[in-house]
Amino acid sequence: MNVQAVKWIGGLNGVLELIDQRRLPTEFTKLRIRSVEQLYDAIRTLAVRGAPAIGVAAAYGPLLALQWLRGRPSFPEALDEVLRSCDYLATSRPTAVNL
DSSP states (O other), X not given: OOOOSEEEESGGGOEEEEEOTXXXXXXXXXXXXXXXXXXXXXXXXXXXXXXXXXXXXXXXXXXXXXXXXXXXXXXXXXXXHHHHHHHHHTTOOOSSSOO
């Protein structure tokens, strides 16, 4: 069985799917992440664990942030949102070294 801890589903308007590692080993459940805030919470509460999985999940943060921009934002507006999401997610890691 091929299980991915972190997986993007649904193209540009998709969601990030994570294995909820807080539930292991007694349950196998997945989280559907639709916002940077939900991703922050998943990292902070250890729903996603391990440096590689956290890094891959956090890399989807800018895409999640851009999904919430309405209309056709200018490049500077989009870049500002991406940078803001990166700064926010960088504070989410509760253990070891921050992202």
